[in-house]
Amino acid sequence: MFEPFVDVVPSFFGWLNQGPLTLTIFLHTIIILPMIWIYKQEKARLEREE
Amino acid sequence: MANKSVWSDNRFWQRSAAWVTGFASVLLIWLTFDTSAQISMGNDADLKNGVTKRVPGPTVINYKITYEMDTKRGHEVPVIGGKEKFFGRDDYSEEEAGALLHLGKLGSQAKNCMDCHTLLGNGAYYAPDLTKSWLDPAWGPEGSLQAMTGKNTREEAMAEFLQHPSQYPTHERMMPNLGITAEEAKGLVAFLKHMSSIDTNGFPRNFGKIQGAVHGK
Numbered sequence: 587m588f589e590p591f592v593d594v595v596p597s598f599f600g601w602l603n604q605g606p607l608t609l610t611i612f613l614h615t616i617i618i619l620p621m622i623w624i625y626k627q628e629k630a631r632l633e634r635e636e
Numbered sequence: 637m638a639n640k641s642v643w644s645d646n647r648f649w650q651r652s653a654a655w656v657t658g659f660a661s662v663l664l665i666w667l668t669f670d671t672s673a674q675i676s677m678g679n680d681a682d683l684k685n686g687v688t689k690r691v692p693g694p695t696v697i698n699y700k701i702t703y704e705m706d707t708k709r710g711h712e713v714p715v716i717g718g719k720e721k722f723f724g725r726d727d728y729s730e731e732e733a734g735a736l737l738h739l740g741k742l743g744s745q746a747k748n749c750m751d752c753h754t755l756l757g758n759g760a761y762y763a764p765d766l767t768k769s770w771l772d773p774a775w776g777p778e779g780s781l782q783a784m785t786g787k788n789t790r791e792e793a794m795a796e797f798l799q800h801p802s803q804y805p806t807h808e809r810m811m812p813n814l815g816i817t818a819e820e821a822k823g824l825v826a827f828l829k830h831m832s833s834i835d836t837n838g839f840p841r842n843f844g845k846i847q848g849a850v851h852g853k
Contacts (some may be wrong), residue, residue, distance in 0.1 A: 590708070592706075592708045595673075595690065597670055598666075599670055600672075616656075617656055620655050621651075621655075621731050624651045625648060626644055628642050628647055628648040631647075632642060
């Protein structure tokens with residue numbers, strides 16, 4: 587599942603480019619999780635405004 | 637119980653879009669600096685001390701370059717070996733080698749090599765990919781192209797071909813005579829030798845297996 591990291595120069599972007607799994611984990615961390623957090627905040631706000 | 641759904645709420649989408657756009661901008665700026673660091677050219681000291689750079693310094697023309705399979709990375713990588721004469725010399729200074737590469741680079745642009753060839757992924761596939769052309773066994777001591785030009789070294793054979801391409805039947809699409817002078821040809825060969833020493837993560841794919849194609853069936 588995880589291949590050994592063998593790039594000439596170790597880099598965050600090299601890790602990102604290792605395969606579909608690392609990319610998926612990364613995109614979920616930076617897009618999906620913050621959106622869930624924003625969703626909860628906005629929901630609480632809408633309920634307060636009712 | 638809220639009557640209004642969060643999904644139809646403007647603020648939710650605005651904040652999400654602002655976050656994603658902002659983060660992507662930061663990431664792209666970071667990527668720019670990360671890339672510049674990785675593609676910066678090495679120097680003579682790096683070569684002497686065996687420091688591996690993706691793009692070695694210009695004096696790499698003083699060294700023998702081979703293309704070897706790296707099983708860990710799953711593709712061939714250029715390996716810089718011991719000294720090797722280039723047009724009879726292996727003591728080009730950083731300035732001389734740099735000037736030669738510069739001449740070759742300008743020559744490749746003036747003669748529009750990329751109209752037909754590919755250099756480091758840019759150009760066309762009408763004619764062979766030149767990214768690793770220096771390593772092509774056909775230009776080597778046993779190679780058919782070196783034999784064709786009647787020269788004894790890789791660089792002399794390539795330079796001879798570049799000056800009189802229309803004399804040598806190579807490809808079914810023959811290279812036209814571009815009026816390349818002896819000095820320009822020397823620069824172009826230096827430029828190609830340096831280019832072949834760049835670690836391109838195995839690009840072009842399968843170049844290491846070219847033996848079969850060159851001495852085709």
